[in-house]
Amino acid sequence: MVEEDWVCDPGLMANRLLMNFYESGSLFLPSDGLARQQAAFEDFYRTEAAQAAELARPEVERFVFGFLDSAVRVTGQWDTDALEAHVTAAIKETTSADRPVLRAIEESPDPKRAAETMIAQMALDGLTEATAMSQNLGGAFGAEQSELFKIFIDEFGYGVFDAKHSTLFAELARSVGMNDQPHHYWYFYLPSWIAGNNYFYKVTRSRTDFFRYIGGMAFLEATFAPSFAAMTKTFRSVYGDAVDTRYFDEHAHIDEHHGRMAVYDLLLPLGRKHGAYAIQEMVRGIEEVRLLGRIGDEDLLAQIAWRPEAIDAAGTGGEPLEPGGAFETRVADRDTVIAVVEGEAELHWSPTGAPLRFGSGQSVRVPRGRLYGVVPGEGSAVTLSEAAEGTR
Template identity: 35%
Template sequence: MTYRSPADEQHRLSGAELRAAVLAFATNPIYLDGEHWENDDNPYRRQLRPQDLRYLDFTTPLRRDQVLRHASLAAQRMLTCIYEADLVLLPQSELTPGTYEDFRSFYSSDNRARGEAIRPALEAYAFAFLEDEVIISGAWNTESLEVFLRELDGHDRNVLLATEKAIRHSDDPRRAARMWLIQRPPGLLSMASAMLGTVLGTLGEPDPEWSEIVIGRYGHGMHDAAHRTRYEHTLASVGLRQGLHHYWQYYLPGSLLMSNYFHYLGRNHELFFRYLGALFHAESTLADFSARAAALLTDVFDGAVDVKCFTEHAATEAGNGRTVLENLVLPVVQRCGPAVIPEILRGYQQAQIVAELAEEDFVAQISWMDEGKANKRLYERVYRAVLEAKVDVPVVRIAEPYGELSTTHSHQGDQLCHIVSGTMRFVSGFQSQQVLEAGEGIIIWRNRLHGAIIESDECVYELHSVGDYRTFL
């Protein structure tokens, strides 16, 4: 017998209705493009590029091979805003009149209602692919589940392996490591909050253990011991700002997917048993992940980095997977019966897939950042070939004034950017940029995060949609 999760019964907006509802949400002034790359001590400003959203279709769910595209990034950015409107987020310094107004706007009834109106559709769009990725078959009982999960506990020793290689072999390992550290806050600084919704209620015997996990995330009442605080110390030790979403524009779709997956499970209580499986995956891999991360950062920064956040996890949380299994998963199965087992297994495997996609996205981004100068040189060959080509290549000519900042985004196919006049600073990631003058350009890889800012009175440039740039070599 094959088990599948029941289809979610939810109100679905039509294409036109959903597009209108998305635009109504995303045109809140706090979500519009800004003038700066970073959001300085303002956790309410989140650039959503609403100018793109009218052209995106969120009615047809993504396939796995599409989840790193710009449309997925757009959906994940909106979902992050929607989920975090349930959390109390305060800046690190005194509220100014401007940030207080943004605070009011972010938590306003209108903003929350507009977010909730589109949340089910965006969740279906962003996460439905996972239903097709995992199929649980066979007859399961408590005993077989226990044997299976005990074998899996700590089994995923390859976690972070591809990331380690990408950082260590990068042209600029420290830049790559900082880019990786920037990806963690969406989940690390708020994931315990995503868990809170699953604690409230009547779970019976697992109640104390579940609460203990949450309390542990918050340092058992001691601010300096909280996971978030420890991580902020790591960021500060390598020269990174600590404010939540300070580096919003550098978040990759895979990173937001991983963070939002836990919010998605925590918000939708019909997925509670799936959350158990995802939590087991996170806890059973945390110690090994943390040990690898501590060693990696120590090597890359020659010891001049605070890795206590990771070394403490490596030392104290080696048995977390077993604890979750024995004190949460098995008691819940004994209370609710074997019918919930397929969902627990599905949550474990889906969390594994989400982690793999996040790592794939990051590794590709580091490669793209490292190839910045090479892609600037390669542009000349491709541009000549495009001009000589017998096929028409779609092209858009754009003129922008001084200081115009293009919020980070990506393209579904490769693009060739050609500067007709003026100066552009092209950004492909944190501390990764190329200055492009008239007659110069760059190759933009498909699905790779990038943005730009104009540094002349005006800049006129062309974007040629070349599909696969390699066909022009």
């Protein structure tokens, strides 16, 4: 895949597959107990599934992340001074930049739907925060290992469940009426946001990607504080006092400290100790995370901005969509028209809010790159086809 084609249906499916691969290495138990889900639990963690995943994983990773090799190039001579100058410039550029996603939420005709689309994406990491980081805590790599552990235990609330960052995120979700269970919004994760989460699983599973992980993690920790402070303001403007912003507020506070630790107690000491190879890998990690973040923001902005409309226009053939099947979402690989020949259908394009209902003789255009799900009414005839050039 290349960057231009990254937000696509095959990319969505591949990232969902990768997420299952990675998360099968962590323990998930249902909050209401295992009794009713024991069979699903045993099936997800069975040995045969893990073996199959390990066979397929490298090829899926190449499919999803292979474009980074050409999209991010790190050349020239690097030393610790150059690393410090690079990370300082990247942090300054990011923290002083505009935040178009937050502005789009505030200016949206339906700001709650827009905000909740963002919350659903953040839930990918927010409800399991620091799980990927935990994969790099073992072994022996000097004083930096203890510095990384200090950040990790902050993420886990120093062993206090109510202070754990994922607990705070769950309370944020509940305060705005959203579900707080991991992957409840599975069908509305955008491929770019799954990939951003998958990236950290990938580079923490691979021991040779350790320095790449440190670069990306340090950059994020050093840029989070002002971003989360801005989120508090945006979400207060949308929900008023009803929203529990402690998740944002905690990051706005603790990540000022984490950012200094990650850069000055991890990134730079590792560069001084391990030399040019480690430094180049850390710079690559910084730039890969910046690129993935840009793609994710563009993807989310486009999803928030899209407001589908039903128009009076009969379908002209295409792939029939059968009623009664399991709900699924996909990403439009090209501008697509969904037409109701007979009956009715629902179009779902966000994790919350009512679907768009449209009936016989009507159609909806789905722009290329947008995530959507269609539910045909019982006994309805609904088709999906490529939009003719020039149609709206």
